[in-house]
Amino acid sequence: MGGRFISFEGIDGAGKSTHIDALAARWRAAGHEVVLTREPGGTDLAERLREQVLHTGMDALTEALLVFAARRDHLRQVIRPALDAGHVVLCDRFTDATFAYQGGGRGFDPHVLATLEGWVQEGLQPALTVWFDLPAAVAAERRAAARSPDRFESQDTHFFERVRAGYEARREQDPGRFLQLDASLTREAVWAQLVAGLEARGW
Numbered sequence: 001m002g003g004r005f006i007s008f009e010g011i012d013g014a015g016k017s018t019h020i021d022a023l024a025a026r027w028r029a030a031g032h033e034v035v036l037t038r039e040p041g042g043t044d045l046a047e048r049l050r051e052q053v054l055h056t057g058m059d060a061l062t063e064a065l066l067v068f069a070a071r072r073d074h075l076r077q078v079i080r081p082a083l084d085a086g087h088v089v090l091c092d093r094f095t096d097a098t099f100a101y102q103g104g105g106r107g108f109d110p111h112v113l114a115t116l117e118g119w120v121q122e123g124l125q126p127a128l129t130v131w132f133d134l135p136a137a138v139a140a141e142r143r144a145a146a147r148s149p150d151r152f153e154s155q156d157t158h159f160f161e162r163v164r165a166g167y168e169a170r171r172e173q174d175p176g177r178f179l180q181l182d183a184s185l186t187r188e189a190v191w192a193q194l195v196a197g198l199e200a201r202g203w
């Protein structure tokens with residue numbers, strides 16, 4: 001398996017973390033070098049920016065600038081070197097999250113986001129984006145059972161329905177990149193969809 005960049009997306013509580021770890025274990029057992037990382041984050045600088053984005057009040061443009069600054073550092077220090085070395089990169093969230101949260105959720109101008117995307121990524125996109133899709137109300141029930149909320153997780157269901165619509169708009173712009181999963185099903189059923197989607201791509 002050559003360098004392969006896969007991102008994982010969905011509203012908070014969709015079940016991404018559960019399945020990213022399982023996929024990393026499966027591919028490592030098969031002998032692949034797997035880099036597990038996340039956004040915002042993945043480097044010392046980007047993790048410090050993450051802390052601010054998740055816990056300090058700011059407007060949507062500031063959020064967007066900080067997540068793209070974190071992304072630039074992450075791409076230069078971690079993602080591109082790993083892909084150049086032929087590794088698999090599994091990234092918990094990437095730029096679709098910016099279009100979904102800052103664009104859809106906060107209502108920020110997607111044209112500005114697209115300009116930043118072009119500067120920061122210089123054409124690099126994930127080979128595949130796995131989208132854990134489910135209604136905002138179901139995700140809210142899961143989160144309530146699991147953890148205390150950050151700045152995003154404390155938003156209401158309307159916010160998360162806008163985030164979900166933001167993901168749908170991104171999928172429509174580039175459908176071949178997306179593997180959309182029905183994340184409202186049981187863990188086993190979601191995992192089966194994920195494995196089937198990867199196998200359909202010869203992975």
Ligand SMILES: Nc1ncnc2c1ncn2[C@@H]1O[C@H](COP(=O)(O)OP(=O)(O)O)[C@@H](O)[C@H]1O
Nearest residue numbers: 012013014015016017018142146185186187190
């Ligand atoms: N298919 C599922 N059905 C019910 N609960 C789930 C499912 N997948 C994950 N969960 C639970 O929902 C919560 C959120 O899952 P998590 O993987 O942390 O989501 P995310 O990383 O997308 O925010 C966790 O408590 C997890 O155990």
Ligand SMILES: Cc1cn([C@H]2C[C@H](O)[C@@H](COP(=O)(O)OP(=O)(O)O)O2)c(=O)[nH]c1=O
Nearest residue numbers: 012039040067093094097098101102152153
């Ligand atoms: C990558 C990214 C994340 N986010 C938000 C979405 C999430 O609410 C939060 C962190 O994502 P995540 O790592 O999924 O949170 P957790 O570890 O609590 O499951 O950051 C943005 O708003 N814009 C972005 O570009």
